Amino acid sequence: MTVTYVIEGSEVTGLERFWQVIGEAVNGPSGYFGRNLDAFADCLSRGMGTPDDGDFVIDWRNHALSARALGHEETARRLRQQIGRAHPTNRPALQRALDEAPAGRGPTLFDRLVQIVEERTTPGTLRLN
Structure with missing residues (x-):
């Protein structure tokens, strides 16, 4: 079932x-x-x-309501939280994603x-x- x-x-x-x-x-x-x-x-x-x-x-x-709440703004907020504690080798990828998110680009x-x-x-x- x-x-x-x-x-x-x-x-x-x-x-x-x-x-x-x-x-x-x-x-x-x-x-x-x-x-x-x-x-x-x-x-x-x-x-x-x-x-x-x-x-x-x-x-x-x-x-669709969740998609808005978990959209680019929330994605950027989360990336900002992560970047400071990320391993140094992961920071460039996180920074690239963070550069894109506020502009409404990239995956959410x-x-x-x-x-x-x-x-x-x-x-x-x-x-x-």
């Missing part, structure tokens, strides 16, 4: 709120399902609350989250409504 996890896009107001919304959708109140992109990918791959057989759907309702956090779900789950798992 397929389990459906609902993300209400209007509740996603930034990346920190996304972690709360996805955690609660999968694992209930105060649930955890990652607090960074790597942990999110791991949770999708390791059944951290999802069925062991991988038979689940993420129904991201009003996803929303794009990256969608990409992670698509890479780590079976086709059709993510439903953008």
Whole structure:
């Protein structure tokens, strides 16, 4: 039986709120399902609350609202946080991304989250409504 996890896009107001919304959708109140992109990918791959057989759907309702909240502005904010604590060899790539984000160019956090779900789950798992 397929389990459906609902993300209400209007509740996603930034990346920190996304972690709360996805955690609660999968694992209930105060649930955890990652607090960074790597942990999110791991949770999708390791059944951290999802069925062991991988038979689940993420129904991201009003996803356009989340796409705006996790757009270039939020992406730039996150990159600014990361760059200071990044390994020196990673800083040039982060800086290039940071140079692009405020101008509305390059992938957004929303794009990256969608990409992670698509890479780590079976086709059709993510439903953008």
